Amino acid sequence: MKGTIAFTGNSGPKVRSDCEICLELKTGGGIIVDLISKVKVLYGDSIISLTKEILEFFGVRNALVKINDSGALPFVIAARLESAVKKLISTNLNFLPEFISENCYSTTRHRFRFTRLYLPGNAPGLMINAGLHSADGIILDLEDSVAPEKKDEARILVRNALHQVNFFGAERMVRINQGERGLADLHFVVPYNTNLILIPKCESADYVKLVDNEIKSILKKHNSGNIIYLMPIIESAIGVENSYDIARASENIVALALGLEDYTADLGVPRTAEGMESFYARTRLVVAAKAAGIQPIDSVFSDVADMEGLKKNVLTSKSLGFEGMGCIHPRQIAVIREGFAPDEAEIEKSKKIVLAFEKAREQGLGVVALGSKMIDPPVVARAQKTITLAISLGRIPAGWKEDLTTEII
Amino acid sequence: MAVKTVINAAGRPVPLEINGQPAIPFKGVGNHRPDGRKYSPPIPTCSDYPDDGNKVVSSLAEALRKCGLCDGMTISTHHHLRDGDLVSNKVFELASEMKVKDLVWFPSASFPCNDPVISYLNDGTINRIEGSMNGPLGRYVSEGRMKGTAVLRSHGGRVQAIQDGEVKIDIAVLTAPTADSFGNAKGTGGTSACGVIGYAKADSMYAGKVIVVTDNLIDFPCFPMEIEGIYVDYVVVVDKIGVPEKIVSGTTRVTNSPDRLLIAEMTASFLEKSGILKNGVTMQAGAGGTSLAIAVFVHRIMKNKGWKSKFGFGGSTKYMVEMLTDGQMDFILDAQAFDLESVRSIDNNPGHIPYSVFNAYNYHSKGNLTSMMDIMILGATEVDLNFNGNVVTHSDGYLLHGIGGWQNCLHARNVILPIPLFRDRIPVIVDEVTTLCGPGELIDVIITERGIAINPLRQDLIESVKGSGLPLKTIGELKDEAEKICGKPQKPVFEEDIVAAVKWVDGTVIDVIRKIKS
Numbered sequence: 017m018k019g020t021i022a023f024t025g026n027s028g029p030k031v032r033s034d035c036e037i038c039l040e041l042k043t044g045g046g047i048i049v050d051l052i053s054k055v056k057v058l059y060g061d062s063i064i065s066l067t068k069e070i071l072e073f074f075g076v077r078n079a080l081v082k083i084n085d086s087g088a089l090p091f092v093i094a095a096r097l098e099s100a101v102k103k104l105i106s107t108n109l110n111f112l113p114e115f116i117s118e119n120c121y122s123t124t125r126h127r128f129r130f131t132r133l134y135l136p137g138n139a140p141g142l143m144i145n146a147g148l149h150s151a152d153g154i155i156l157d158l159e160d161s162v163a164p165e166k167k168d169e170a171r172i173l174v175r176n177a178l179h180q181v182n183f184f185g186a187e188r189m190v191r192i193n194q195g196e197r198g199l200a201d202l203h204f205v206v207p208y209n210t211n212l213i214l215i216p217k218c219e220s221a222d223y224v225k226l227v228d229n230e231i232k233s234i235l236k237k238h239n240s241g242n243i244i245y246l247m248p249i250i251e252s253a254i255g256v257e258n259s260y261d262i263a264r265a266s267e268n269i270v271a272l273a274l275g276l277e278d279y280t281a282d283l284g285v286p287r288t289a290e291g292m293e294s295f296y297a298r299t300r301l302v303v304a305a306k307a308a309g310i311q312p313i314d315s316v317f318s319d320v321a322d323m324e325g326l327k328k329n330v331l332t333s334k335s336l337g338f339e340g341m342g343c344i345h346p347r348q349i350a351v352i353r354e355g356f357a358p359d360e361a362e363i364e365k366s367k368k369i370v371l372a373f374e375k376a377r378e379q380g381l382g383v384v385a386l387g388s389k390m391i392d393p394p395v396v397a398r399a400q401k402t403i404t405l406a407i408s409l410g411r412i413p414a415g416w417k418e419d420l421t422t423e424i425i
Numbered sequence: 426m427a428v429k430t431v432i433n434a435a436g437r438p439v440p441l442e443i444n445g446q447p448a449i450p451f452k453g454v455g456n457h458r459p460d461g462r463k464y465s466p467p468i469p470t471c472s473d474y475p476d477d478g479n480k481v482v483s484s485l486a487e488a489l490r491k492c493g494l495c496d497g498m499t500i501s502t503h504h505h506l507r508d509g510d511l512v513s514n515k516v517f518e519l520a521s522e523m524k525v526k527d528l529v530w531f532p533s534a535s536f537p538c539n540d541p542v543i544s545y546l547n548d549g550t551i552n553r554i555e556g557s558m559n560g561p562l563g564r565y566v567s568e569g570r571m572k573g574t575a576v577l578r579s580h581g582g583r584v585q586a587i588q589d590g591e592v593k594i595d596i597a598v599l600t601a602p603t604a605d606s607f608g609n610a611k612g613t614g615g616t617s618a619c620g621v622i623g624y625a626k627a628d629s630m631y632a633g634k635v636i637v638v639t640d641n642l643i644d645f646p647c648f649p650m651e652i653e654g655i656y657v658d659y660v661v662v663v664d665k666i667g668v669p670e671k672i673v674s675g676t677t678r679v680t681n682s683p684d685r686l687l688i689a690e691m692t693a694s695f696l697e698k699s700g701i702l703k704n705g706v707t708m709q710a711g712a713g714g715t716s717l718a719i720a721v722f723v724h725r726i727m728k729n730k731g732w733k734s735k736f737g738f739g740g741s742t743k744y745m746v747e748m749l750t751d752g753q754m755d756f757i758l759d760a761q762a763f764d765l766e767s768v769r770s771i772d773n774n775p776g777h778i779p780y781s782v783f784n785a786y787n788y789h790s791k792g793n794l795t796s797m798m799d800i801m802i803l804g805a806t807e808v809d810l811n812f813n814g815n816v817v818t819h820s821d822g823y824l825l826h827g828i829g830g831w832q833n834c835l836h837a838r839n840v841i842l843p844i845p846l847f848r849d850r851i852p853v854i855v856d857e858v859t860t861l862c863g864p865g866e867l868i869d870v871i872i873t874e875r876g877i878a879i880n881p882l883r884q885d886l887i888e889s890v891k892g893s894g895l896p897l898k899t900i901g902e903l904k905d906e907a908e909k910i911c912g913k914p915q916k917p918v919f920e921e922d923i924v925a926a927v928k929w930v931d932g933t934v935i936d937v938i939r940k941i942k943s
Contacts (some may be wrong), residue, residue, distance in 0.1 A: 032849050055850050057821035059912035089850025145684045346683035
């Protein structure tokens with residue numbers, strides 16, 4: 017017994033799509049649900065029956081549950097209540113909501129990762145529509161955006177969100193905590209079709225291996241053949257120095273990201289708009305990632321109101337060799353994607369490569385050549401991706417090949 | 426108390442009598458033909474008015490007494506000063522002191538600042554409100570606490586009711602930011618400027634007695650006069666008619682919400698791809714954050730294409746004024762100014778023209794503005810599978826909003842509702858609207874963050890966006906998607922008692938609101 021009263025969740029005038037739960041274990045009297053909700057007329061009965069179902073699942077027979085609800089969806093209410101139960105009793109049970117079929121997809125190693133939208137792991141209101149904003153990836157964050165006392169709750173909420181929130185094809189990413197807590201976080205997310213794990217404040221290849229092995233053992237336990245990609249985040253001087261080793265620590269690493277707030281703090285200098293203080297770290301990280309054949313991803317741009325500044329930042333980033341950037345607000349997504357997206361010259365070159373590849377295939381040739389230059393298969397794959405992207409961004413029509421009137425080569 | 430009802434053309438049971446007066450059930454859009462003649466107020470004579478034209482009296486109380494304020498009268502006021510109005514409540518405070526009972530309050534809209542009238546409903550000074558009821562007032566009505574039955578009308582329905590004599594105003598109290606002693610009045614100037622006061626025009630022409638209340642008395646003539654002194658009985662000068670910062674927002678703002686911006690972007694994109702947006706387009710959008718964002722996106726598209734809008738109908742905002750000053754819109758016809766920028770623009774831009782709802786919205790007229798508009802952007806609390814819309818009650822059954830110009834605007838060529846699929850778990854698309862305010866045949870497109878549904882009656886629009894890449898869905902698919910996320914909602918439970926009637930633009934009863942079961 018850990019006590020008899022537990023509080024979870026959030027309430028208040030600004031809180032939406034969440035609820036606050038006060039669970040008090042009793043010695044008799046059955047389950048009493050005291051519900052205050054703006055949607056009581058519409059969903060009162062279903063909230064009460066869900067509450068009773070969950071408590072019965074955990075074997076709680078006598079309790080007073082006070083719910084102050086501001087329009088929380090069922091998976092949120094379930095997460096809040098499960099967290100409250102787990103604050104009071106020890107159990108290995110997990111009340112898992114249905115896993116929606118829309119989220120049964122995997123992602124590929126070489127997909128574009130221009131934009132990744134960070135979502136605080138304990139803020140359900142921001143999760144529900146996050147997938148609508150067309151980010152390449154969505155990061156459910158268990159680390160810095162979650163207050164220390166809310167970390168346990170966030171794990172359960174994130175686990176439920178992975179089951180119930182439609183991510184509309186975005187790569188499903190979770191940023192775990194550092195150290196032991198981070199390894200424990202994995203158990204809440206790895207079995208539920210997470211596509212990628214971000215490892216924060218990564219300083220050594222050994223730690224990446226530790227995380228990778230833990231993931232593999234969890235997947236094995238769940239008889240899952242999934243591959244979970246890794247994206248270590250470099251946020252310290254030692255991390256920068258070890259970045260090439262880190263980049264090669266596991267075959268599942270697909271990208272290396274940079275976190276400049278902590279890095280500049282580590283250097284003991286302020287982070288400036290020009291970014292001279294982080295120039296070495298940025299170029300070093302790009303080189304390490306490229307040498308290891310993975311994607312270098314730049315730090316987030318923290319002024320969400322400054323779209324012009326963001327635009328400039330993205331162009332610098334692209335010119336240094338970065339292939340993506342984190343987003344802390346959905347409005348940044350379009351600007352960042354636009355910035356990293358292929359320009360005219362890249363699109364034209366990719367067109368030529370794709371056409372050359374198709375011509376070679378038609379002629380049964382094993383080798384693709386563009387003029388006198390041999391083209392490697394990864395370059396072809398890249399060109400195909402560029403074309404796909406250009407079509408999806410509306411830069412070229414889907415039927416661009418039909419529009420060609422002259423032979424290019 | 427159960428009232429005998431009949432089923433109207435929209436399938437809704439409605440009474441044949443409301444507050445002791447006969448009521449005509451809704452007959453279908455455009456099917457009701459009014460007969461008879463317009464209402465006319467008593468004929469006045471100059472011999473009753475001062476030759477020097479000075480109609481100023483010492484106080485509002487004196488003016489009300491001189492107007493013969495007595496039990497059962499209908500008193501009209503207007504919402505030009507919005508949440509900063511200091512005059513409407515005062516009228517009923519005075520009436521209560523004078524022990525007058527059973528008044529009918531006939532406002533063009535009410536705001537949270539009018540919540541104190543609840544005490545005059547409680548003490549019997551006011552019998553009922555015929556006008557919009559928001560927040561606590563709506564709750565009061567929904568709980569069946571108002572003595573009479575509320576009657577909700579659109580802005581256009583209000584002037585139609587005045588013109589047709591459905592509502593006979595005994596005393597109209599017109600609050601004017603600027604007036605002269607003869608009673609000529611306008612919405613600009615002074616410390617309480619609101620821009621336009623056109624909502625009071627019909628009242629001034631048809632009311633038995635008219636009082637103009639101002640805090641900015643200027644020498645004759647107050648020009649340009651929106652309200653003409655020839656209709657005015659008394660002029661009252663007070664210290665303050667309103668609280669300036671609550672009259673117009675200092676500045677209206679585009680929404681910050683990423684979800685709403687997404688809806689706005691999709692709306693602009695729909696307008697572009699469907700070909701509705703074109704050179705010479707006419708449009709109206711409100712002052713809500715999403716509408717403003719749509720206006721900004723539309724402005725950008727039109728600028729890129731070198732297109733111009735012939736006119737926009739306001740609710741004006743600084744975003745509309747920008748189009749005007751940018752040369753991208755020829756005229757703003759303005760029924761109300763929402764921010765300081767547009768109030769200033771009325772004085773400064775010759776193309777920014779005050780335009781009363783009497784001209785814009787009255788259905789019993791020889792044509793009006795709304796059917797001439799190409800694009801109409803509106804909201805709704807609920808839309809059902811037949812595209813019927815509700816703007817007055819929430820899904821929990823409570824009356825919480827007025828109709829505003831919403832019903833009138835449905836007559837535009839393309840009526841587009843950009844709305845979130847659900848708001849804090851409350852689905853917006855439902856099987857059947859709680860209260861019917863607008864028939865689905867007039868609502869063309871629903872744009873949500875998760876997809877766009879076009880009314881099957883608009884095959885031309887469906888054709889126009891084929892292959893456009895827009896996320897087109899049926900309204901049923903949208904509803905299923907919302908219910909999959911939020912769950913299937915229960916229905917509110919009502920009692921038999923009718924607490925409010927909702928009128929259609931032609932004065933017929935389209936639906937009623939019943940008391941919430943306690």
